[in-house]
Amino acid sequence: DVVLTQTPPTLSATIGQSVSISCRSSQSLLHSNGNTYLHWLLQRPGQSPQLLIYLVSRLESGVPNRFSGSGSGTDFTLKISGVEAEDLGVYYCVQGTHAPWTFGGGTKLELK
């Protein structure tokens, strides 16, 4: 199975600070069809997860453009340009290139 390793496990930030979360895969996530099925989710406290970024860098509808995704192959990054209070929670990367689909362990973003 593909293992997704997220770092750091916990991230402390102040409002307005820019932060990055890394997601490293044990195998390349480039599919034979040319797509890279790596996505990012946010789970706010007490809520269901929500999709932020799909296919590495595409912003889901309604998601603020302070969120951005980048990367290729085995290394991916989620960046938040100017953290806001509503961004607190646990961020997960997930891959759909290889069966079974797998999630990263999560990165908890908290206020410093």
Next chain:
Amino acid sequence: EVQLVESGGGLVQPGRSLKLSCAASGFTFSNYYMAWVRQAPKKGLEWVATISTSGSRTYYPDSVKGRFTISRDNAKSSLYLQMNSLKSEDTATYYCARCTIAASFAYWGQGTLVTVSS
């Protein structure tokens, strides 16, 4: 507005069965792959099952293959998860999710808690 509402969770003894349901509304259900994702208490997310638009194709990880069955009724806009031979490690909140692209879970329900314990 897209809505996914899970039901059917509860306390069940190890080895027993339970069937979860997910009622969908606000979109053309039959046009989308659907999935179940679970989250053990205070833990991360785990993909459980996916079903194609017609229901003819289903996919599972090894952890539930042979014990869980995903199904759908497009006429009723409903998704199901039949869980047999339940184990304590199946204890989790089970979410119904709509898939657009592989593992791209764009919409989630509020979840239903399944507790497997004697």
